[in-house]
Amino acid sequence: MRTGLSVRASLAALATVLALAACGSGTEAPRPATGGGLEKAELTIGIVPVPSSAPLFIAQEKGFFRQEGLTVETETIQAPQAVMPKILNGSMDAFLTSYVSLITISESGAAKLKMLAQSQEAAPGVNGVVVAGDSPLKDVKDLRGKKIAVNVVKALGEVSVSAHLKANGLTPGDVSFVPVPFAEHLTQLRAGTVDAAWTTEPYISAAKKELGARLLVDTLTGPTEGLPLDGWAATADWVAKHPKTAAAFQRAIGKAQRIAASDRAALDKVIPTFTQIPAEVAATMALGRFSTSLDPSRVQRVADLLQEFQVTKGRADATTLVATSPR
Numbered sequence: 001m002r003t004g005l006s007v008r009a010s011l012a013a014l015a016t017v018l019a020l021a022a023c024g025s026g027t028e029a030p031r032p033a034t035g036g037g038l039e040k041a042e043l044t045i046g047i048v049p050v051p052s053s054a055p056l057f058i059a060q061e062k063g064f065f066r067q068e069g070l071t072v073e074t075e076t077i078q079a080p081q082a083v084m085p086k087i088l089n090g091s092m093d094a095f096l097t098s099y100v101s102l103i104t105i106s107e108s109g110a111a112k113l114k115m116l117a118q119s120q121e122a123a124p125g126v127n128g129v130v131v132a133g134d135s136p137l138k139d140v141k142d143l144r145g146k147k148i149a150v151n152v153v154k155a156l157g158e159v160s161v162s163a164h165l166k167a168n169g170l171t172p173g174d175v176s177f178v179p180v181p182f183a184e185h186l187t188q189l190r191a192g193t194v195d196a197a198w199t200t201e202p203y204i205s206a207a208k209k210e211l212g213a214r215l216l217v218d219t220l221t222g223p224t225e226g227l228p229l230d231g232w233a234a235t236a237d238w239v240a241k242h243p244k245t246a247a248a249f250q251r252a253i254g255k256a257q258r259i260a261a262s263d264r265a266a267l268d269k270v271i272p273t274f275t276q277i278p279a280e281v282a283a284t285m286a287l288g289r290f291s292t293s294l295d296p297s298r299v300q301r302v303a304d305l306l307q308e309f310q311v312t313k314g315r316a317d318a319t320t321l322v323a324t325s326p327r
Helices: 004-019 051-062 080-089 099-108 156-167 182-191 203-211 236-241 243-262 264-274 296-308
Strands: 042-047 071-076 094-098 113-118 127-131 147-150 176-179 196-200 214-218 230-235
Touching: 042 051, 042 080, 051 071, 051 094, 051 230, 051 243, 051 264, 080 094, 080 099, 080 230, 094 099, 099 113, 099 230, 099 296, 113 236, 113 243, 127 156, 127 182, 127 203, 147 156, 147 182, 156 176, 156 196, 156 296, 182 196, 182 203, 196 203, 203 214, 230 236, 230 243, 236 243, 243 264
Parallel strands: 042 071, 042 094, 147 176, 147 196
Antiparallel strands: 094 230, 113 230, 127 196, 127 214
């Protein structure tokens, strides 16, 4: 049986991994290119050690990349913004990113990005606002005038919480969003320096276990139900220069997405291998829904929320943000 100490140690290790951009490590044996017209056969892919990266590791385990003539190496990244120099100079080919980052980077002019394949979309219990077990806060309306910890301001946490505030007659200006790393949320809730915290799994499970915390708002339900969360992206220039390679990557990851969408055991097997999430936690925590298609009309919901809550200045056109599906 897990103890509170073991959970804290696991979360601390996870936070350390998330805070570092680690060196790349190959996970498939090199394989000579077999021809087939691929513009590039050896790829470096930026991954974040969270469940959304699982389909890539399923694809490696099942040999889907090898079947497409690809050799894939992974490099752990902290955030897309931090590795944009590598993306732009070609030393990294594609990477896991949230739609929020994809849209804000594209709007900033730093790079024009295209989503190659979607990983997860919203599902109940994955993200939410938690409060301490003895908190007087009982529902969304009680958040008026309160401090809410988010891992990063002007990102998914703030946007999804704002959507729920609006649905309950409040505005984002009625609360204060405070940037606090995920790993420090429990400490600040316990100390009372914040009134609530928007967090994600496995931190939600840890907060319930260690603080008797309650999930006050499930921020991926209601107005944000089914919201696309993240996926695999590259620059528009890279896709244009490597159309056959991009299509090969899409086919391989697409096969893995279908497994992830239907086989929880496959996810439970690979998640502990590239994260610091213990196997027993991975097997019980809530996960998003793994997508098997890339629908611009659904992506548009993210873009519209970003504009509505003034994270972006203009309304991004989702049709320009997604790559053509492979044949």
